[in-house]
Amino acid sequence: MRLHPLAADGLIAAALTTVAVLLGTEAVAQGWPALDPLAWTLVALLTLPLVLRTRAPVTVCLAVHACWAVYVTLGYWPVVGSFGPMLALYTVASLRPTRTAAACAALLAGVWIYAGLRSDTGSMASVAGQAVGFPLVLWRFGYVARRTGELTLRLRAEQADRARREVAEERVRIARELHDVVAHHIAVINVQAGLARFVFRSDARTAREALDTIEGASGEALAELRRMLGLLRADGVQGADGAPAPGLDQLDEMVTRVRTGGVGVELRVTGTPRPLPPGVQLCVYRVVQEALTNVLKHAPGAEAAVELAYRAGEVTVSVTDDGPVEGLDPVTPAERGGHGLIGMRERAKLYGGTILVGPRSEGGFGVRLTLPTPVQAARRGDAVRE
Numbered sequence: 001m002r003l004h005p006l007a008a009d010g011l012i013a014a015a016l017t018t019v020a021v022l023l024g025t026e027a028v029a030q031g032w033p034a035l036d037p038l039a040w041t042l043v044a045l046l047t048l049p050l051v052l053r054t055r056a057p058v059t060v061c062l063a064v065h066a067c068w069a070v071y072v073t074l075g076y077w078p079v080v081g082s083f084g085p086m087l088a089l090y091t092v093a094s095l096r097p098t099r100t101a102a103a104c105a106a107l108l109a110g111v112w113i114y115a116g117l118r119s120d121t122g123s124m125a126s127v128a129g130q131a132v133g134f135p136l137v138l139w140r141f142g143y144v145a146r147r148t149g150e151l152t153l154r155l156r157a158e159q160a161d162r163a164r165r166e167v168a169e170e171r172v173r174i175a176r177e178l179h180d181v182v183a184h185h186i187a188v189i190n191v192q193a194g195l196a197r198f199v200f201r202s203d204a205r206t207a208r209e210a211l212d213t214i215e216g217a218s219g220e221a222l223a224e225l226r227r228m229l230g231l232l233r234a235d236g237v238q239g240a241d242g243a244p245a246p247g248l249d250q251l252d253e254m255v256t257r258v259r260t261g262g263v264g265v266e267l268r269v270t271g272t273p274r275p276l277p278p279g280v281q282l283c284v285y286r287v288v289q290e291a292l293t294n295v296l297k298h299a300p301g302a303e304a305a306v307e308l309a310y311r312a313g314e315v316t317v318s319v320t321d322d323g324p325v326e327g328l329d330p331v332t333p334a335e336r337g338g339h340g341l342i343g344m345r346e347r348a349k350l351y352g353g354t355i356l357v358g359p360r361s362e363g364g365f366g367v368r369l370t371l372p373t374p375v376q377a378a379r380r381g382d383a384v385r386e
Helices: 005-024 037-052 057-073 084-094 098-119 124-199 205-237 248-260 279-299 340-348 375-379
Strands: 264-270 303-311 314-321 354-359 367-374
Touching: 005 037, 005 084, 037 057, 037 084, 057 098, 057 303, 084 098, 084 124, 098 124, 098 248, 098 354, 124 205, 124 340, 248 279, 264 354, 279 303, 279 340, 279 367, 340 354, 340 367
Parallel strands: 264 303
Antiparallel strands: 303 314, 314 367, 354 367
């Protein structure tokens, strides 16, 4: 649970106030006057303004040093009020430029030496050393904290930018593959239109069949084209090289290739197989391909299972493994995420599906993709019952 910055500063101010109160009760034992109501008021003014230290660091620093100087001038034990100014200096060094921090460090050193002179302890060499050493240490710690914060923000920005680039690159690759799918539909439409025109007067049945094919192919092409254009509009990216779009009939070949890589893979198909749009087949193929590639890379020696299920209104594919064989050198779970998982999620989102990715309770890793079956596929027999 992360605290709000103001709440965290409030807790710090309360802690310093408690420490100052406990020290104040020891003032008489240390040979200093007992703290009266005025002294306690000044102690409160030295610590409570630290609640606002991150919102107005320079103002708070000047205010607590002024109160500390008044406190010292009145002859009270200087140690009781020293914690507030030290934290105020650290805050300025961690949030403001070096020149401002240097001025506040000099202010702390000056009030520290003034407190030594007022106390008349006879050990000014020690006081001078503290007046130089403490501000330098606090200044350095604050500077390191500021640089660390800047580097953290820069790293987060670079990671976010890299994630956006990876998503854009993956979307471009998907769009190119969808372009191949749409081109296939257009080619079919072109051929069937020529056939229908050729036999329009001589063979009405063949012409009607050709027109039915054109209707189905054009509907699927329009659906794929809408997805592709929506994808390109998302980030305004253009152009990429792509490979021919594979389908579900090539899953056996992929599984065979993975087996040759040393991973035992079992492919199961449940339900009644039926034709699916090329774009949906491509989505399933790529997700299975990425999941099995992750098994090869991150779970050496594992046994994997691919299950393709045709259900009413949807198609589901799951890829699971039982984890790496003991003694081999897998990567840590955190390294399993990355560009490949981004691609899986983008593909599932593109086709209105859902995907679950993560470790399994019984061990190993699992990927489960569920895609709704388009209306065109339903017309061709998407009436399977569980």
